[in-house]
Amino acid sequence: MNSIHDMGGMHGLGAIDTTDDATVFHADWEAHTMALARAMMAGKYFNLDEYRYAMERINPACYLGLSYYQRWLAGTITMLVEKGVITQDEYEAQLDALKRGET
Amino acid sequence: MSSGKKDELNRNMTLRVRALESLLLEKGLIETPAIDELVDMFENRLGPWNGAKVVARAWNDSEYKQRLLADGTAALAEMGFDTIQGEEMVIVENSPDTHNIIVCTLCSCFPWAVLGLPPVWYKSAPYRAEAARDPRGVLREFGTEISAGTELRVWDSNAELRYMVLPERPPGTEGMDTEELAKLVTRDSMIGVSKVAPPSAA
Numbered sequence: 001m002n003s004i005h006d007m008g009g010m011h012g013l014g015a016i017d018t019t020d021d022a023t024v025f026h027a028d029w030e031a032h033t034m035a036l037a038r039a040m041m042a043g044k045y046f047n048l049d050e051y052r053y054a055m056e057r058i059n060p061a062c063y064l065g066l067s068y069y070q071r072w073l074a075g076t077i078t079m080l081v082e083k084g085v086i087t088q089d090e091y092e093a094q095l096d097a098l099k100r101g102e103t
Numbered sequence: 104m105s106s107g108k109k110d111e112l113n114r115n116m117t118l119r120v121r122a123l124e125s126l127l128l129e130k131g132l133i134e135t136p137a138i139d140e141l142v143d144m145f146e147n148r149l150g151p152w153n154g155a156k157v158v159a160r161a162w163n164d165s166e167y168k169q170r171l172l173a174d175g176t177a178a179l180a181e182m183g184f185d186t187i188q189g190e191e192m193v194i195v196e197n198s199p200d201t202h203n204i205i206v207c208t209l210c211s212c213f214p215w216a217v218l219g220l221p222p223v224w225y226k227s228a229p230y231r232a233e234a235a236r237d238p239r240g241v242l243r244e245f246g247t248e249i250s251a252g253t254e255l256r257v258w259d260s261n262a263e264l265r266y267m268v269l270p271e272r273p274p275g276t277e278g279m280d281t282e283e284l285a286k287l288v289t290r291d292s293m294i295g296v297s298k299v300a301p302p303s304a305a
Contacts, residue, residue: 008208008235008259013228016244020222024146027113029120035141036124039133048188048262052210068211068226073120086126095122 001053004060030069037076046079054078150219151290153184154267157194157217158293159284162272171269172196179217186216186265195258196269197295202249204241204295205258205266206234212260214267218290225294235259245296268293273301 007013025031041048055075058066066074080086104112127133157179161168171178175192179185186192192214195203207213208231213221224230234241238257242249249255258266270292276284279302291297 005209007228007231008206010228010232011236013232016224016227016229016233016241018224018245020224022222024220025142026223027116029113029117031142031146032120032124032138033116034145035138036120036127036133038141039137040127043132045132052262055210064228068223070116073116073123077123080123085132086123086130091122091126094126095119098118098122098125 001056003056004058004063005056033069033073033076037072040076040080040085045085046083051075051079054082145220149215151217151288151293152285153219154214154217154290154293155285155288156281157182157184157267158269158288159281161194161269162276162284163281168196168269175267184216188262190262191264192216193258193264193266194269195256195266197271197298199253199271201254201256202242202295203256203258203266203268204234204238205260205268206231207260208232208235209259209261212262212265214260214265214293217267218293221294222290241296245291247297268295270295270299273299275301 025034037051040046041051046054052075055063055071057078058071058074062074063071077086077088077091081088081091124133124138128135157171160182161171167178167181170181171194175194176186178194179192195205197203205214206225211221211226213225215221230241233244234257238255239249242255260266270288272284273287276287287299287302289297289299292299
């Protein structure tokens, strides 16, 4: 699929930021995003190829603006909603409750 | 991004991830110990020290090296490094005539069974784009010199097939045992963006 993710050879994406502090995860949420995705795949709610496809389908402007683990989270939520494991409404209700400090 | 903006992003993302995690916990679809175990595995137990052991052994044991180059998956399994999702591993050897560099232009496929998780730059759009188009430019950005006569090969990884570079053994390492050699081998040299430096005089 020739979508935005197919970046080999693309111009205009800027210089490589070669700095590397060798930290695996730069925030806990990144580590948990990784773990949640892998746990759901281990539980066979979706497979790796479908998961990758979910990320490849992200709107191109969003794809370029999201960080790596932000894309992982977006892909995981897309997969879980499409597979009927959760609904978008349930997720947003949970997020709202957290924001209000209720959970 | 300013540090204020970064904090806001982290706060925002923490809530979003927590929302998903708590929802899945409530539904009984995940358990906290499993999540913690996954975090620990990827944060602490997988890392380039594994690949370094493989490289060091290949440098000192030419029969192992031949097996490694002929069938990477089997040779890695010999040392107890199994590919976690069943992907195949191919090891590509650097020499004075040939320099190899790996990339995943489509996402971030990486030989994490032996190198751990990839650095941020490997997963970044600029690297994914430039490694395919101008690998000599990439090496320059990393401060790595290779001669104009050296052939440069770029290997585009995918889900089923991952690569690791067997870097050149640097001078000044004659007679060193595999443990000492392994300490010299860096993750970046096994990706191919840099070479293994000779041991320092100290």
